[in-house]
Amino acid sequence: MTTHKIEEIGEFGLIDLIKQDTIQNPGCVITGIGDDAAVVLPAPRQLQLLTTDMLVESVHFDLRTTTPWQLGYKAIAVNLSDIAAMGGTPRHVLVSLAINKQVSPDFVVNLYEGMKEICREFSVNIVGGDTVATPGGVVINVAAMGEVEPGNIVRRSGANPGEIVAVTGKLGNSGGGLDLLLAGDWEDHDFAWPLVTAHLTPRPQVKAGKLLGLAGASSLNDISDGLASEINEIAAASQVGIRLFAGQIPLSDELRAAAALFHKTPLDYALYGGEDYQLVFTMEKSKWRELQATDLGVAVTLIGEVTKPHTGVVLINETGEEQPLAARGYNHFR
Amino acid sequence: MTTHKIEEIGEFGLIDLIKQDTIQNPGCVITGIGDDAAVVLPAPRQLQLLTTDMLVESVHFDLRTTTPWQLGYKAIAVNLSDIAAMGGTPRHVLVSLAINKQVSPDFVVNLYEGMKEICREFSVNIVGGDTVATPGGVVINVAAMGEVEPGNIVRRSGANPGEIVAVTGKLGNSGGGLDLLLAGDWEDHDFAWPLVTAHLTPRPQVKAGKLLGLAGASSLNDISDGLASEINEIAAASQVGIRLFAGQIPLSDELRAAAALFHKTPLDYALYGGEDYQLVFTMEKSKWRELQATDLGVAVTLIGEVTKPHTGVVLINETGEEQPLAARGYNHFR
Structure with a gap:
C-alpha cells in the first residue's frame, strides 16, 4: 500500500480495494457492489429475514483490545446470529463504515478481511455498503438479509408450559x-x-x-x-x-x-x-x-x-x- | 414526555415510543420491530434491491440547520432515491441510530416522525433497527430493501451511442x-x-x-x-x-x-x-x-x-x- 490516509484514495479508491472476494454465493446475486443498489434473487417460497446492528468505537469495541480483522469478523457475526435466532440462513450483508479521513486504508482492508473470512465460512455475500468520513470514532453498521422456510421460522413468542x-x-x-x-x-x-x-x-x-x-x-x-x-x-x-x-x-x-x-x-x-x-x-x-x-x-x-x-x-x-x-x-x- | 434523557428509558423504552405506525404496507410484513430479525414476504418473480446510506453529524448534517424531523425524512429519502435509481419500488427499511445518552427522547421521537412521514408517502415499512449509545455526534444508518420486475431494472452500464x-x-x-x-x-x-x-x-x-x-x-x-x-x-x-x-x-x-x-x-x-x-x-x-x-x-x-x-x-x-x-x-x- 503506497498511500497512507483514506482521504488520499477517496471512497471510490476504497471500493476498489475491498470489492474483491465479496461474493461467496454467486447464484443468488445479479449485481453486487458498484451500482446504486445491489440486485439479488430471492429463493422461491422462502420468507426473508432483515436485521441490523451498529457498533460504535469506545461503546461496543476498543481498538486497543481488538484488531481491525477481529472487529470486521464480529460486526458480521452479531448480525448472522440474529438470523440464526429466527431459524434462518444468512444470505447477504450491507456494510456501512464511518471512519476518520486520517486513518490508513490498511485499517479498512484488514477490517474487510475479517468480514470476508466469516462471510466465506457462512457463504454470505457482501453486496454493498457506504463508507463515510467522521470526525469521531469508528462506527460500523451491518444490515443482513437471510431466508427461512415459512414452516421453520422460530420467534420469541412460541414457548408453552411443560416444554x-x-x-x-x-x-x-x-x-x-x-x-x-x-x-x-x-x-x-x-x-x-x-x-x-x-x-x-x-x-x-x-x-x-x-x-x-x-x-x-x-x-x-x-x-x-x-x-x-x-x-x-x-x-x-x-x-x-x-x-x-x-x-x-x-x-x-x-x-x-x-x-x-x-x-x-x-x-x-x-x-x-x-x-x-x-x-x-x-x-x-x-x-x-x-x-x-x-x-x-x-x-x-x-x-x-x-x-x-x-x-x-x-x-x-x-x-x-x-x-x-x-x-x-x-x-x-x- | 416525562423523562428527559434516553438513558432513563433505555433501548426498550425507546422502541415502545417509536414502534407505532411503522408498518404502512402490512401485506408484505409477517413480523416487524420486536424480534431478532424482521420477517417479510417477497413478491413472487421480483428481484430484490438492497442499499444503505450512513449520515454522520457535522459531516452530512448540522443540527443547527436541520430539525430532527427533517433529518429523519432525509435519511430515508436518500435510500429510497437509490432504489428509484434502479427502477425499483422501495418496500422496507431498517434504521440504526447512534445517539448520546443525554439526548432527550423527544429528539428520537421527532426523528422517527420525519421517517414515518416519508414512509407513509411511499408505503414503506420500518421493520427494524438498532439504537445505540455514542459519546460522539449522531450517526444514522438506513438500509433499504426494494423490488423490481426483472425486465425493468436499469443499471448505470446500459447507455448506447445515439441515445x-x-x-x-x-x-x-x-x-x-x-x-x-x-x-x-x-x-x-x-x-x-x-x-x-x-x-x-x-x-x-x-x-x-x-x-x-x-x-x-x-x-x-x-x-x-x-x-x-x-x-x-x-x-x-x-x-x-x-x-x-x-x-x-x-x-x-x-x-x-x-x-x-x-x-x-x-x-x-x-x-x-x-x-x-x-x-x-x-x-x-x-x-x-x-x-x-x-x-x-x-x-x-x-x-x-x-x-x-x-x-x-x-x-x-x-x-x-x-x-x-x-x-x-x-x-x-x-
Whole structure:
C-alpha cells in the first residue's frame, strides 16, 4: 500500500480495494457492489429475514483490545446470529463504515478481511455498503438479509408450559474474555485464549439455529445481552413462566478460572455478561429427546422448564432455593 | 414526555415510543420491530434491491440547520432515491441510530416522525433497527430493501451511442439551499424556501424511476453527488462518451437568485453541488419521444447525447465551445 490516509484514495479508491472476494454465493446475486443498489434473487417460497446492528468505537469495541480483522469478523457475526435466532440462513450483508479521513486504508482492508473470512465460512455475500468520513470514532453498521422456510421460522413468542429450556455451547465466556481484555494481562493466563476469542470473534450458531427450526423449537433467542435478559424476553413474549436450574447452566473451566481471578461468580457472567451469541430455546420434551440424535455443530444443555403464565422467571440454586431472575443485563442502552 | 434523557428509558423504552405506525404496507410484513430479525414476504418473480446510506453529524448534517424531523425524512429519502435509481419500488427499511445518552427522547421521537412521514408517502415499512449509545455526534444508518420486475431494472452500464441524456426536475437547488443554510440568514430571502427544502427534505423520484424502467431507459443514476460525477459514472460504466449542452441543464429562478448572492454560477451548483436526488438517464430517441406522453410526476429535460467510446464527457457551452467535464464532485470522501 503506497498511500497512507483514506482521504488520499477517496471512497471510490476504497471500493476498489475491498470489492474483491465479496461474493461467496454467486447464484443468488445479479449485481453486487458498484451500482446504486445491489440486485439479488430471492429463493422461491422462502420468507426473508432483515436485521441490523451498529457498533460504535469506545461503546461496543476498543481498538486497543481488538484488531481491525477481529472487529470486521464480529460486526458480521452479531448480525448472522440474529438470523440464526429466527431459524434462518444468512444470505447477504450491507456494510456501512464511518471512519476518520486520517486513518490508513490498511485499517479498512484488514477490517474487510475479517468480514470476508466469516462471510466465506457462512457463504454470505457482501453486496454493498457506504463508507463515510467522521470526525469521531469508528462506527460500523451491518444490515443482513437471510431466508427461512415459512414452516421453520422460530420467534420469541412460541414457548408453552411443560416444554424444556435449553442453550447451545457454554455461557459467560465472552464476559470473562472482556474482563481479561480490560485487565490487559490476559496473555499471562493460560486459560484466557478461549474466553478472549469468544469475546472478540464470536461464532454465530447458524447451523444450530436452522436445525432447531427444523426440529420444531417453539421459541428461540440469541444470547447477546446475557441469559437473564434473553430468557425474560422469551417469557414476556410467550406469556409464560420459566424456571432455570442454576446448577445446569453450562460453564467452562476457563470461565471458572477467570471468575476466580476477578472475584466474581461464573454464573453472573453467564446471566449478565452478554455477547455470548449462543442460542436459548424452548421445545416440547419429545422433540428434545429426538434432538439428541442431531448434530447441531455445538453441544446443547437442558437448563430449565417452561411453566404457567404469571409465575415469572425464577432461578433455582443447587440447594433448591428459588429467586426471581430479573432482566438486568448487559445492554441497558449501549 | 416525562423523562428527559434516553438513558432513563433505555433501548426498550425507546422502541415502545417509536414502534407505532411503522408498518404502512402490512401485506408484505409477517413480523416487524420486536424480534431478532424482521420477517417479510417477497413478491413472487421480483428481484430484490438492497442499499444503505450512513449520515454522520457535522459531516452530512448540522443540527443547527436541520430539525430532527427533517433529518429523519432525509435519511430515508436518500435510500429510497437509490432504489428509484434502479427502477425499483422501495418496500422496507431498517434504521440504526447512534445517539448520546443525554439526548432527550423527544429528539428520537421527532426523528422517527420525519421517517414515518416519508414512509407513509411511499408505503414503506420500518421493520427494524438498532439504537445505540455514542459519546460522539449522531450517526444514522438506513438500509433499504426494494423490488423490481426483472425486465425493468436499469443499471448505470446500459447507455448506447445515439441515445439521449435527460434529467428529472431542476438541478443545483440543494447546493444553493446548503449555502443559504450555512449563511444563516436564508429567512430574509424570498427565493430561499424551495432551495432550503430541496436540501433538507429532498423528495426521492420513486415514481419517475419506476416509470423510466418501464419506459426502457438504458441507464439511470440518482444525482446524489452532482451531475458531473453521476454522468461520468454512467459514461465509465457504459463505456461511452457523453456530450452535455450546458444551456439545456434545467435551473430554477430561485437558484439563479441564490447563485448571484453567493457570486457563483447556477451551473456550478448543478454540476458539482450534490444532493439533488433527481435522476439522470439515457434512452433511445424513439422511447424518449414516447415518454413525453407519460406523467412521471416531475418534468424531464433533454440535456445531452450519448456518443462513441473514448470521447469522454464533454460540456458544450452556449457559444458552442467544448470542454471536458471531470467527475470532480460533492462526495470525494464524505
